[in-house]
Each structure stands twice: as structure tokens, then as C-alpha cells.
Amino acid sequence: MSRTSSTTSGAAKPASTRAKPANKWEQAADWTDGRLGIYSLAKTNLRKIFPDHWSFMLGEICLYTFIIILLTGVYLTLFFKPSMGEVIYQGSYVPLKGIPMSEAYASTVDISFEVRGGLLVRQIHHWAALVFVAAMFVHMMRVFFTGAFRKPREINWVFGFLLLVLGMFDGFFGYSLPDDLLSGTGIRFMEGAVLATPLIGTYVQMFLFGGEFPGHDIVPRFFTIHVLLIPGIMLGLLVAHLILVFYHKHTQWAGPGKTEKNVVGMPLMPVYMAKAGGFFFLVFGLIAAISAIASINPIWAYGPYRPDQVSTDAQPDWYMGFSEGLIRIMPGWEISLWGHTLNLGVAIPLMVLFPMVLVSIAAYPFIEGWITGDKREHHILDRPRNAPVRTALGAAWISLYLVLLAAGGNDLFATHLHLSINSVTYFVRVGMFVIPVLVFIITKRWCLGLQRRDKEKVLHGRETGVIKRLPHGEFVEVHAQLPQKDLHKLTAHEQIEPFELPAETDENGVARKANVIDRTRAKISRGFYGEGSQIPKPTSEEHHEITSGHGHH
Numbered sequence: 300m301s302r303t304s305s306t307t308s309g310a311a312k313p314a315s316t317r318a319k320p321a322n323k324w325e326q327a328a329d330w331t332d333g334r335l336g337i338y339s340l341a342k343t344n345l346r347k348i349f350p351d352h353w354s355f356m357l358g359e360i361c362l363y364t365f366i367i368i369l370l371t372g373v374y375l376t377l378f379f380k381p382s383m384g385e386v387i388y389q390g391s392y393v394p395l396k397g398i399p400m401s402e403a404y405a406s407t408v409d410i411s412f413e414v415r416g417g418l419l420v421r422q423i424h425h426w427a428a429l430v431f432v433a434a435m436f437v438h439m440m441r442v443f444f445t446g447a448f449r450k451p452r453e454i455n456w457v458f459g460f461l462l463l464v465l466g467m468f469d470g471f472f473g474y475s476l477p478d479d480l481l482s483g484t485g486i487r488f489m490e491g492a493v494l495a496t497p498l499i500g501t502y503v504q505m506f507l508f509g510g511e512f513p514g515h516d517i518v519p520r521f522f523t524i525h526v527l528l529i530p531g532i533m534l535g536l537l538v539a540h541l542i543l544v545f546y547h548k549h550t551q552w553a554g555p556g557k558t559e560k561n562v563v564g565m566p567l568m569p570v571y572m573a574k575a576g577g578f579f580f581l582v583f584g585l586i587a588a589i590s591a592i593a594s595i596n597p598i599w600a601y602g603p604y605r606p607d608q609v610s611t612d613a614q615p616d617w618y619m620g621f622s623e624g625l626i627r628i629m630p631g632w633e634i635s636l637w638g639h640t641l642n643l644g645v646a647i648p649l650m651v652l653f654p655m656v657l658v659s660i661a662a663y664p665f666i667e668g669w670i671t672g673d674k675r676e677h678h679i680l681d682r683p684r685n686a687p688v689r690t691a692l693g694a695a696w697i698s699l700y701l702v703l704l705a706a707g708g709n710d711l712f713a714t715h716l717h718l719s720i721n722s723v724t725y726f727v728r729v730g731m732f733v734i735p736v737l738v739f740i741i742t743k744r745w746c747l748g749l750q751r752r753d754k755e756k757v758l759h760g761r762e763t764g765v766i767k768r769l770p771h772g773e774f775v776e777v778h779a780q781l782p783q784k785d786l787h788k789l790t791a792h793e794q795i796e797p798f799e800l801p802a803e804t805d806e807n808g809v810a811r812k813a814n815v816i817d818r819t820r821a822k823i824s825r826g827f828y829g830e831g832s833q834i835p836k837p838t839s840e841e842h843h844e845i846t847s848g849h850g851h852h
């Protein structure tokens with residue numbers, strides 16, 4: 300049975316007025332509460348109501364994979380040596396015996412072959428990182444397509460966005476640590492990006508690497524960033540993210556009894572705590588099973604990093620693939636100014652387009668808020684079809700991301716599908732501009748089609764498949780009325796009016812020209828909510844008029 304949350308908190312009784320503790324445990328609890336005051340905190344929060352839907356589980360997957368990463372990461376730090384000092388390998392992996400390598404690489408090979416459980420923990424750490432970023436993407440999509448980022452959750456969206464970006468970069472720093480041929484190639488790529496930054500590039504490169512590439516400093520520096528700096532910031536952001544989820548209360552789908560002012564669901568304790576505990580072990584178990592079966596990053600097969608070598612099929616982890624794609628499809632433009640070379644072929648994709656693809660995510664709630672001019676709070680979720688332009692923009696963004704990811708693997712497409720790498724590159728160059736537009740158009744039309752279908756269902760009911768012959772010979776299909784619950788669901792959404800410019804003359808007949816910003820806003824707003832962007836939903840009069848008839852059409 301579902302419950303509705305009350306917003307008032309029951310204040311805790313002062314300790315002196317409470318009944319005397321019955322046993323040692325209660326005494327201990329009283330003692331702790333007297334010092335930390337957690338009784339009232341727990342009382343108000345542990346009974347907090349959360350709505351139920353499978354998609355609200357995605358945030359949990361992010362949380363659990365992050366915990367798994369922290370646990371396994373701590374184990375790895377016990378054995379990993381973040382040093383680029385040279386050693387000669389004398390371990391048990393015969394093919395590498397006698398080869399000079401960095402301590403970082405040697406210690407990662409040792410973690411894999413010498414340390415008890417080391418290889419499994421490494422694999423779990425890496426797999427969990429892949430699932431973590433994927434879960435963040437999907438969780439973000441859920442929040443995006445349902446409009447859960449609207450007021451009052453815009454700041455929490457930005458916290459989430461920062462978690463995503465930091466997670467992606469920390470993953471990059473992580474796979475750069477073992478100093479194998481693949482990670483060295485990744486660092487070389489990053490060095491290229493730094494060097495292509497106009498004016499400050501060479502100075503930043505020298506500062507980062509402590510001299511010429513690769514130098515001796517980059518792995519120890521990345522290590523501190525990877526295990527301390529970024530996870531520390533992420534932990535802080537994560538706590539703030541979850542506190543805000545608590546504070547705002549969770550959004551919910553429209554349904555009978557659900558309003559913008561209540562939350563219908565089950566209490567956190569015991570229902571969700573039990574579910575969450577079980578789910579954590581399920582996620583951990585699944586990742587452990589994958590890690591035990593599917594080998595990831597077998598650094599012993601790549602060999603130690605040498606600046607004069609590149610491993611074939613060198614690919615970053617999937618979430619960074621789009622940045623690689625941007626660089627692979629960019630023409631190698633270069634210009635010389637006052638004796639300085641400006642490498643546009645690297646600077647444009649990595650300094651301009653890469654941040655743009657990401658920052659567009661962070662900015663979206665604010666852009667939509669500005670277009671609608673809506674200052675109200677929203678706690679009831681949108682069905683994606685009822686916000687066709689937003690849904691189409693989200694789908695177009697995903698398609699751009701996937702096209703760029705494909706570009707990052709242009710060599711793999713070429714070799715596996717027996718294509719010329721140039722054809723793949725040209726296809727992607729065109730596809731990058733064309734595919735998102737096509738996806739936008741198709742998705743928007745699809746949403747409008749679904750809205751029409753919903754309208755049809757509300758007005759004419761569900762097709763029963765029963766064909767009836769009328770006395771005068773006509774055949775009709777009997778339609779059954781939808782249950783009240785479904786009618787509510789299909790008509791609960793509100794339809795936003797596009798923003799209109801004020802009249803061109805004021806009340807005294809004096810011309811009042813709208814400024815460029817307002818004119819742009821009105822134009823975009825018409826694109827979002829104008830005639831071609833939503834199907835007017837059925838009114839109750841229309842519904843009444845049609846359904847008061849014979850029940851078949």
C-alpha cells in the first residue's frame with residue numbers, strides 16, 4: 300500500500316521526558332543521541348516517502364558503482380607504486396622478464412599476477428568505472444527526458460553534471476596510471492591537446508609534465524589527482540546531490556492522488572533500505588561476475604610505455620571516445636601567426652567542440668527555463684512525448700555523441716567491416732551535421748504521433764477487437780472506455796503557451812519595439828510550444844460529448 304508524505308516533522312522529545320531506557324542497547328542509543336542529536340534527524344528522514352518506479356533506480360546504480368570503485372580503489376593503492384623510476388622486470392610473467400619499465404607498470408603487472416585477488420580487484424575497479432559512467436549517462440537521460448531538472452532541481456542537475464564530468468576525467472586519469480603502451484598513448488593525446496592551446500599551451504605542458512614529454516612527474520601527479528583530489532570533490536558533490544534529493548523530495552509520475560504538493564510512495568525505512576541493500580549486492584555481484592569472465596585492460600599484453608611506439612587499435616574507454624572522434628574527423632588545419640603555429644586541427648575539436656558538447660548539458664535547464672519563463676515548481680514528471688522538442692533535442696544530442704564515438708573507432712569500423720578508413724571518416728564528417736538533424740525531426744514527429752494516439756484513446760477509448768453489425772447492415776468496431784486512471788494519466792500534462800511579445804504599440808499608441816533578446820525568445824518559444832509542436836489535448840467537453848453517445852464509432 301502506498302502512503303503520502305507529510306511535510307511536517309515530528310519534533311523529538313527531550314531526553315529527560317522520554318521513558319527510562321529498558322536495556323543496555325537503549326542506554327547506548329540514548330548516550331549517543333545525547334551527544335549527536337541523531338534521533339530527531341533519523342525520525343524525520345528515515346520515514347521519508349519515496350515514489351516507486353524502475354527508472355528511479357538508475358541513480359542508485361551510480362551510487363553503488365561509485366562505492367565499489369572506492370572500495371576496490373583503496374585495495375589497489377596498497378600495492379600500486381605511483382613512480383616512473385625505471386626497474387628491470389623480474390616477476391613471474393615470463394614474456395616481460397628482463398625488460399626495463401616504470402615502477403608504475405611493474406607494480407600493476409604485480410597486482411595482476413602476484414597479489415592475491417589483485418587481478419580480480421583491478422578488473423572490478425575498471426568494469427565498475429565503465430558501468431559507473433554509463434549509469435550516470437542513463438540516469439541523466441531519465442532526468443532529462445522527464446523534465447525532472449526543472450525548478451527547483453536545476454542546481455542539483457548541475458551537481459550531477461559535475462559528477463559526470465569529474466567521473467569521466469577521473470576514469471581517464473585512472474587508466475593513465477599503469478603506464479602501459481595504451482595509457483601512455485592516452486597521455487600523449489592529452490599532451491597534444493594542451494600544446495594546441497593558444498598562448499599558454501607550451502607553458503602548461505612544461506608545468507604539467509615537469510619538462511619534456513613524458514618526464515618523470517606525470518604518473519605521480521595523476522595518482523594524487525586520481526585517488527584523492529577528484530574522488531574527494533566527487534564525494535562532497537555526491538553528498539550534496541543526495542541531500543538535495545531529500546530536501547526537494549523525489550519527483551513522481553502523474554496518477555490519481557498525486558499532486559505537485561505531495562509524494563505518494565513507500566517509506567525509506569524499512570522498505571527502500573531493504574530494497575537498496577539487496578540491490579547494492581546485486582550490482583556488486585554482477586560486476587564481479589563480469590570482471591571474473593571478461594578480461595579488461597590486459598596491460599601485460601600491451602607492454603610498458605615507450606614514446607616511440609603506439610599500440611594498434613588504441614582506444615580510450617567508451618565515455619572518452621567522442622573526444623577521440625572529434626580529433627580523428629577534424630581536417631589537420633594549421634595557421635602561422637607572427638611566427639607561432641596555431642594548430643586548429645586540434646584546438647577546435649578539443650578546446651571548443653569538446654567543452655561545447657558537455658556544457659550544453661549543464662546549461663539546458665536554464666535555457667528551457669528562460670524560454671518558458673516558467674517560475675513555478677514542478678514535481679510531477681513529463682512523459683517524454685508531451686515535450687516533443689525537448690525529447691527531440693535530447694535524442695539529437697545522443698545521436699551526435701554516438702556519431703562521434705563511432706568516429707573515435709573509425710579504424711575498427713574500417714578493419715572489421717572491410718571499409719576504407721577515408722570513407723568512414725568522410726561519412727562521419729557529414730553525419731555529424733546531418734544525423735542529429737534527422738534524429739531531431741523523426742523524434743519530434745514520433746512524439747506528436749504518440750500525442751495524437753493518446754488523444755484518440757481518450758476520446759474514442761481502446762479498440763476491443765469486437766466487430767458488431769448494426770441493424771442497417773453497417774459494421775462497427777466497439778471501443779471500450781479507458782479506466783479513469785488511464786484517462787488521468789493521458790490528460791494530466793499541461794500544455795505551455797508560447798511566449799508572446801508585448802503589443803507593438805503601448806496603450807497610448809506609442810511604438811514599442813521588442814529588443815532582440817525578447818524577439819529571439821519568442822521565436823524559440825514558438826518552436827518549442829507553438830502549433831506544430833504540440834497536439835491540443837482533449838477538453839473534458841469534447842470527451843463528454845463523444846462518450847455520452849453510443850460507445851462505438
Ligand code: HEM
Pocket residue numbers: 354355356357358359361362363365435436438439442447448452455456457458459460462463537540544548549550551
Ligand atoms: C555519482 C553520480 C550520481 C549519483 C550517485 C546520483 C544519485 C542519485 C539518486 C540516488 C537520485 C534519486 C533516485 C533517482 O532519481 O534515480 C538522484 C536524483 C537526481 N539526480 Fe542524480 N546521481 C548522480 C549523477 C547525476 C547526473 C550526472 C545528473 C544529471 C546531469 C543527476 C541529476 C539528478 C537529478 C536532477 C535528480 C532528482 C530527480 C528527481 O527528483 O526526479 N544525477 N541522483
Ligand code: HEM
Pocket residue numbers: 368369371372373375376379407410421424425428431465466469470472473474475476477525526527530533595596
Ligand atoms: C570515479 C572514480 C574512479 C574512477 C572512474 C576510476 C577508474 C580507474 C580506472 C579505469 C583505472 C585503470 C584500471 C586498470 O588498470 O585497468 C584505475 C586505476 C587505479 N585506480 Fe581508480 N578510479 C576511481 C577512483 C579511485 C579511487 C577513489 C582510488 C583509491 C582510493 C583509485 C585507485 C586506483 C589505483 C591505485 C589505480 C592503479 C592501479 C591499476 O591500474 O590497476 N581509483 N582507476
